[in-house]
Amino acid sequence: xxxxxxxxxxxxxxxxxxxxxxxxxxxxxxxxxxxxxxxxxxxxxxxxxxxxxxxxxxxxxxxxxxxxxxxxxxxxxxxxxxxxxxxxxxxxxxxxxxxxxxxxxxxxxxxxxxxxxxxxxxxxxxxxxxxxxxxxxxxxxxxxxxxxxxxxxxxxxxxxxxxxxxxxxxxxxxxxxxxxxxxxxxxxxxxxxxxxxxxxxxxxxxxxxxxxxxxxxxxxxxxxxxxxxxxxxxxxxxxxxxxxxxxxxxxxxxxxxxxxxxxxxxxxxxxxxxxxxxxxxxxxx
Amino acid sequence: xxxxxxxxxxxxxxxxxxxxxxxxxxxxxxxxxxxxxxxxxxxxxxxxxxxxxxxxxxxxxxxxxxxxxxxxxxxxxxxxxxxxxxxxxxxxxxxxxxxxxxxxxxxxxxxxxxxxxxxxxxxxxxxxxxxxxxxxxxxxxxxxxxxxxxxxxxxxxxxxxxxxxxxxxxxxxxxxxxxxxxxxxxxxxxxxxxxxxxxxxxxxxxxxxxxxxxxxxxxxxxxxxxxxxxxxxxxxxxxxxxxxxxxxxxxxxxxxxxxxx
Amino acid sequence: xxxxxxxxxxxxxxxxxxxxxxxxxxxxxxxxxxxxxxxxxxxxxxxxxxxxxxxxxxxxxxxxxxxxxxxxxxxxxxxxxxxxxxxxxxxxxxxxxxxxxxxxxxxxxxxxxxxxxxxxxxxxxxxxxxxxxxxxxxxxxxxxxxxxxxxxxxxxxxxxxxxxxxxxxxxxxxxxxxxxxxxxxxxxxxxxxxxxxxxxxxxxxxxxxxxxxxxxxxxxxxxxxxxxxxxxxxxxxxxxxxxxxxxxxxxxxxxxxxxxxxxxxxxxxxxxxxxxxxxx
Numbered sequence: 001x002x003x004x005x006x007x008x009x010x011x012x013x014x015x016x017x018x019x020x021x022x023x024x025x026x027x028x029x030x031x032x033x034x035x036x037x038x039x040x041x042x043x044x045x046x047x048x049x050x051x052x053x054x055x056x057x058x059x060x061x062x063x064x065x066x067x068x069x070x071x072x073x074x075x076x077x078x079x080x081x082x083x084x085x086x087x088x089x090x091x092x093x094x095x096x097x098x099x100x101x102x103x104x105x106x107x108x109x110x111x112x113x114x115x116x117x118x119x120x121x122x123x124x125x126x127x128x129x130x131x132x133x134x135x136x137x138x139x140x141x142x143x144x145x146x147x148x149x150x151x152x153x154x155x156x157x158x159x160x161x162x163x164x165x166x167x168x169x170x171x172x173x174x175x176x177x178x179x180x181x182x183x184x185x186x187x188x189x190x191x192x193x194x195x196x197x198x199x200x201x202x203x204x205x206x207x208x209x210x211x212x213x214x215x216x217x218x219x220x221x222x223x224x225x226x227x228x229x230x231x232x233x234x235x236x237x238x239x240x241x242x243x244x245x246x247x248x249x250x251x252x253x254x255x256x257x258x259x260x261x262x263x264x265x266x267x268x269x270x271x272x273x274x275x276x277x278x279x280x281x282x283x284x285x
Numbered sequence: 286x287x288x289x290x291x292x293x294x295x296x297x298x299x300x301x302x303x304x305x306x307x308x309x310x311x312x313x314x315x316x317x318x319x320x321x322x323x324x325x326x327x328x329x330x331x332x333x334x335x336x337x338x339x340x341x342x343x344x345x346x347x348x349x350x351x352x353x354x355x356x357x358x359x360x361x362x363x364x365x366x367x368x369x370x371x372x373x374x375x376x377x378x379x380x381x382x383x384x385x386x387x388x389x390x391x392x393x394x395x396x397x398x399x400x401x402x403x404x405x406x407x408x409x410x411x412x413x414x415x416x417x418x419x420x421x422x423x424x425x426x427x428x429x430x431x432x433x434x435x436x437x438x439x440x441x442x443x444x445x446x447x448x449x450x451x452x453x454x455x456x457x458x459x460x461x462x463x464x465x466x467x468x469x470x471x472x473x474x475x476x477x478x479x480x481x482x483x484x485x486x487x488x489x490x491x492x493x494x495x496x497x498x499x500x501x502x503x504x505x506x507x508x509x510x511x512x513x514x515x516x517x518x519x520x521x522x523x524x525x526x527x528x529x530x531x532x533x534x535x536x537x538x539x540x541x542x543x544x545x546x
Numbered sequence: 547x548x549x550x551x552x553x554x555x556x557x558x559x560x561x562x563x564x565x566x567x568x569x570x571x572x573x574x575x576x577x578x579x580x581x582x583x584x585x586x587x588x589x590x591x592x593x594x595x596x597x598x599x600x601x602x603x604x605x606x607x608x609x610x611x612x613x614x615x616x617x618x619x620x621x622x623x624x625x626x627x628x629x630x631x632x633x634x635x636x637x638x639x640x641x642x643x644x645x646x647x648x649x650x651x652x653x654x655x656x657x658x659x660x661x662x663x664x665x666x667x668x669x670x671x672x673x674x675x676x677x678x679x680x681x682x683x684x685x686x687x688x689x690x691x692x693x694x695x696x697x698x699x700x701x702x703x704x705x706x707x708x709x710x711x712x713x714x715x716x717x718x719x720x721x722x723x724x725x726x727x728x729x730x731x732x733x734x735x736x737x738x739x740x741x742x743x744x745x746x747x748x749x750x751x752x753x754x755x756x757x758x759x760x761x762x763x764x765x766x767x768x769x770x771x772x773x774x775x776x777x778x779x780x781x782x783x784x785x786x787x788x789x790x791x792x793x794x795x796x797x798x799x800x801x802x803x804x805x806x807x808x809x810x811x812x813x814x815x816x817x818x819x820x821x822x823x824x825x826x
Contacts, residue, residue: 002726006723006724006725009728010637012633013633013641016630016633017633017699020654020696021650023692026669030673031668033672034672082570082571083571084564085563085564086564086571088564089564093561095353096354102568104817105572106571106572108810108814109578112809112810113752113753113780113806114753114755115753115755115783115784116578116802117578118784119783119784119787119798119799119802120577120578120581123581153571156571171351172390173384173452175348176346176348176379177403177406178379178380178403178459180556182557182560182561185560187402188393210660210663210664212663212756213755216784240664240667240668241759244667244760245760257668257672260665260668263664264662267661267665268657268661271657272657275657406549408548408549408553
């Protein structure tokens with residue numbers, strides 16, 4: 001009897017575990033299947049065409065791709081130096097009494113849903129951008145800034161964790177040669193934690209590029225490639241969030257699914273690079 | 286109650302009335318300690334774990350200052366000044382008083398850059414000078430032959446014993462006056478240990494050495510003077526050959542004959 | 547000026563910059579938090595919990611519909627996702643261990659945890675909403691389950707691996723079959739960790755908006771039929787906040803406040819569990 005239950009239990013766990021792989025495969029297959037109409041009708045033009053006009057049955061994803069790339073790039077440019085600064089502060093600089101409370105608050109802020117960041121952006125940041133840069137305030141720039149603030153807590157927390165893995169004795173060795181705090185950070189801590197730091201930045205990039213709610217509020221969903229950062233724009237997730245429930249033709253649907261597939265492939269690739277190249281999981285001994 | 290030998294030669298360091306209290310502790314870990322350190326000789330610190338020998342060692346280059354809240358009292362005289370004052374220039378002090386740790390601490394950079402690191406911190410950029418001094422330091426640390434063909438390789442590819450020699454090379458490269466060894470062979474195999482001990486003895490020509498060790502045989506093999514510490518106090522300081530043969534203090538005798546510790 | 551003096555000056559500049567960036571970063575976050583609290587508390591009232599949604603301009607409008615919808619959608623997702631996640635995590639830690647299959651499942655779950663959630667929404671739209679012909683609470687729950695699954699799976703896996711193998715061996719030595727060793731000994735040893743994983747998993751999906759946009763959709767009135775479109779706090783917040791009506795925007799802030807407090811409490815609770823465990 002025990003052997004039967006034993007085998008049953010083992011097999012149940014295995015089937016459920018395997019279902020994860022199945023679901024992921026199913027997601028890819030479904031998105032691909034629903035994208036077929038668009039892939040066949042538009043081919044490669046889908047990603048090179050810059051005109052997106054559903055009423056004319058024109059579906060060019062370039063503005064959305066451009067918007068995703070530029071807004072994420074802006075977010076990274078702003079967030080990376082801040083995250084490193086915060087991480088240095090938390091791991092090497094802050095008085096002991098501040099380390100824990102500030103560190104924990106940053107981690108808790110990383111748990112606040114992105115929709116809240118988006119809402120804050122809309123009500124409090126859009127007016128500032130409007131006053132400072134002119135325009136309507138809803139723009140690529142706003143999206144980049146809100147996105148950077150949203151990913152900052154996550155980036156700062158993981159960068160700090162990576163820096164904290166540097167053994168004390170290694171840091172002491174550098175101090176013992178007459179190094180200043182900054183010498184030790186730039187010559188020992190950062191090189192030692194390099195893989196972890198870069199990996200977490202790329203992971204943050206992967207998350208940022210797929211982020212929907214933080215940017216949907218403040219980007220405007222305008223399918224136009226503009227060099228003016230203060231002009232409204234769109235990104236892949238923003239397009240999906242705004243138009244998915246409005247799609248009224250087969251090709252429109254299908255091209256939205258192709259956008260989803262594209263987004264999934266892009267983020268899978270970025271996250272895989274971060275995971276496998278930089279953050280190879282340390283085996284639990 | 287402590288028996289402290291008079292040191293006739295010139296002194297590298299002199300500890301006077303020294304007390305040390307960790308930030309997390311109420312009681313001082315080292316109490317009213319006096320100790321002379323002879324120049325160009327090797328002084329070993331022995332004693333059971335927790336006796337304060339590493340704590341004392343880390344006071345000589347003010348390593349304790351890296352962690353807030355630790356408190357010093359008394360004096361440590363180095364070059365006619367008390368180095369425990371708040372306005373002591375720690376960077377300069379640490380250049381003059383180097384340290385080797387319990388475990389090899391190769392930095393995440395090449396073998397060459399490891400040895401050159403201290404010099405680069407001092408602003409030495411001249412390539413030929415760096416090359417010469419790195420070569421000399423590696424020769425002093427008896428590791429030049431093993432690494433001369435792979436100076437650009439990552440230092441972490443070296444064996445533990447080699448890494449510890451590299452760390453010694455790195456420390457002597459900046460030409461310190463004192464070198465502190467904190468159980469330098471505790472992570473090494475017997476053959477590497479013998480090599481490091483030999484090296485320490487050779488270094489005495491140029492620097493004054495203080496070595497903390499949990500291994501009494503090691504203290505007996507390498508040192509000129511030995512200090513025995515117990516419960517934060519220096520119980521006895523004597524010439525090594527005398528201290529191990531005819532200890533003056535009962536506690537010392539009990540410790541070296543293995544009655545406790 | 548000597549090189550060392552230069553180094554000290556550079557050091558001081560960097561330390562000031564680093565502190566400054568910490569102040570800027572934390573300042574922004576405090577700003578968001580205070581905006582949330584000020585607007586949220588201002589918008590809170592009893593009627594929020596007792597009234598349903600109403601057209602703009604009506605006095606008596608609240609978030610009852612969204613609160614109940616949120617609880618149902620997240621509740622169902624938790625009810626399904628937690629046991630499945632624990633079972634799958636059990637396989638990884640206790641059976642698969644370091645096998646190629648187990649490692650692959652770990653890798654894929656890690657990637658899934660960071661994958662864009664809106665894509666999960668699109669997937670569920672295709673496999674549930676399209677065949678059913680309409681949006682539904684079920685579809686929302688399915689999307690959240692898919693998001694929750696890898697989180698529970700990986701924390702369970704990690705937490706079970708932390709249980710010392712001597713504990714398992716001791717139980718095996720008493721002649722216990724493996725399923726009993728796992729359910730009666732290993733699970734017990736990892737209880738606090740798994741619980742924390744569940745809390746963090748629930749906290750994570752409770753804040754998801756994007757995957758609900760075209761699965762559970764929205765409903766401005768109370769609906770408890772999971773077969774129908776259903777309101778959630780997050781989608782309601784989005785719709786109200788982007789509306790031009792001030793009273794709706796106010797309700798949006800109330801929703802944001804309630805949701806954030808809920809998620810923060812779960813996170814803090816989860817931390818306390820782990821801390822209590824470590825304190826022992």
